Amino acid sequence: DTAVSQTPKYLVxxxxxxxxxxxxxxxxxxxxxxxxQDSKKFLKIMFSYNNKELIINETVPNRFSPKSPDKAxxxxxxxxxxxxxxxxxxxxxxxxxxxxxxxLFFGSGTQLSVL
Amino acid sequence: GENVEQxxxxxxxxxxxxxxxxxxxxxxxSNYFPWYKQELGKRPQLIIDIRSNVGEKKDQRIAVTLNxxxxxxxxxxxxxxxxxxxxxxxxxxxxxxNTPLVFGKGTRLSVIA
Numbered sequence: 325d326t327a328v329s330q331t332p333k334y335l336v337x338x339x340x341x342x343x344x345x346x347x348x349x350x351x352x353x354x355x356x357x358x359x360x361q362d363s364k365k366f367l368k369i370m371f372s373y374n375n376k377e378l379i380i381n382e383t384v385p386n387r388f389s390p391k392s393p394d395k396a397x398x399x400x401x402x403x404x405x406x407x408x409x410x411x412x413x414x415x416x417x418x419x420x421x422x423x424x425x426x427x428l429f430f431g432s433g434t435q436l437s438v439l
Numbered sequence: 440g441e442n443v444e445q446x447x448x449x450x451x452x453x454x455x456x457x458x459x460x461x462x463x464x465x466x467x468x469s470n471y472f473p474w475y476k477q478e479l480g481k482r483p484q485l486i487i488d489i490r491s492n493v494g495e496k497k498d499q500r501i502a503v504t505l506n507x508x509x510x511x512x513x514x515x516x517x518x519x520x521x522x523x524x525x526x527x528x529x530x531x532x533x534x535x536x537n538t539p540l541v542f543g544k545g546t547r548l549s550v551i552a
Contacts, residue, residue: 357539365526366542367545369540428475428483428485
């Protein structure tokens with residue numbers, strides 16, 4: 325009954341490959357996010373979706389393409405993986421229609437290692 | 440856009456002592472300031488937050504203070520325990536402006552028993 329779940333937990337792949345990370349939340353939230361945490365632990369937002377619509381797209385290479393089939397899911401597809409993509413990717417969600425709209429609930433993270 | 444600076448980057452304290460982590464922000468429209476704790480290998484979790492209409496908030500051993508004029512806010516942990524050891528992140532946002540949470544670079548706190 326995990327609130328925000330993402331898979332896989334670990335992903336090891338070769339440069340140039342294409343990979344996807346999946347995220348699902350069962351909290352009934354309308355807003356979902358992808359954050360990237362680099363080796364220095366810096367948390368940086370990549371994308372935000374509200375009810376399947378893209379609302380925030382920070383300066384992320386277009387090799388990264390988020391997809392939200394419904395408001396409970398936000399997947400991240402990465403094409404032509406590069407060494408610099410190695411990081412922990414966190415999915416998160418929040419409910420903009422409650423008094424806690426800004427409170428982020430994070431998934432457990434996906435550690436991506438590009439060799 | 441918003442820029443959040445956080446200091447120090449690392450902090451070691453003796454068990455039972457207090458720890459203080461400070462953050463500054465740049466966007467005067469920001470009005471929500473949460474603090475997240477991330478234990479090793481785990482996800483960040485919200486521990487306390489403050490909105491711009493109050494200057495201080497306390498929850499047991501942790502407290503946060505906000506100075507909107509100076510654009511800085513601080514996390515105070517009293518009577519530290521080994522389980523407080525983690526990376527702590529401050530953040531700022533203007534939810535009404537639909538701006539995302541912008542995080543500071545984190546403070547690695549080590550509580551030495």
